Amino acid sequence: MHEVEHLRERSEALEEENASLLLKKDTSELMMKQNIGKIFTQKKEILELRSKVDMLERALNVMSSQFEHEKKQIQEHALVSSQTNCTELEKMQKLLAHHERELTRVKRISHTILQQRTELEVFFHGALEQVKQEILSNRLQYRQEALEAYKRRMSGARAGREEYPRIRTFNRKLNSTNSVFSDLEEAEKWTNMQSTRLDIAELTWEQKEKVLRLLFAKMNSLKCR
Secondary structure (H helix, E strand, O other): OHHHHHHHHHHHHHHHHHHHHHHHHHHHHHHHHHHHHHHHHHHHHHHHHHHHHHHHHHHHHHHHHHHHHHHHHHHHHHHHHOOOOHHHHHHHHHHHHHHHHHHHHHHHHHHHHHHHHHHHHHHHHHHHHHHHHHHHHHHHHHHHHHHHHHHHHHHHHHOOOOOOOOOOEOOOOOOOOOEHHHHHHHOOOOOOOOOOOOOHHHOOHHHHHHHHHHHHHHHHHHHOO
């Protein structure tokens, strides 16, 4: 019986050590995937911003061409009219000046809109990145604390101070009925919301990420109209 108890304790110790090693391995993989995803996201953002700038420049070029055509027509008409009617020439010159002011105003507004949209996109991406980092940090901390608590209960059970706890898994094993990852998945659900009014302070980091993504998608859909 003593040998069986010794083998049992040895098996539990190896299981705890294996869980710790798997936790370290998962942490490294998560950090690596996070960095790779961040690089691809930044590249995608750069390409999208360049595409938007190109589209705006093409639109401005079309407007400039139309304006130059109208300007030429007005000037030609004014040249003919100036030979017979100085009053008509003055009207044409005022109209030409009005068109120039309108084009300047449109260019200024377009530049402001592009700058504001770019700043807003950068803000959303920054906020999403911060939330993802918080999710990663909180999940790692939760897994570490859960593992330490499980170790303490096992130690107490081996010492006879308390009963053995339910077997708890700390990796993504299939068919586990008491996995720490089940707790993490609960943080993404909305069943804990008691009120119909949304208070951002009461949301988990996973729920905040979903809210930000919905807002970002809504903003992009409005821009495409």
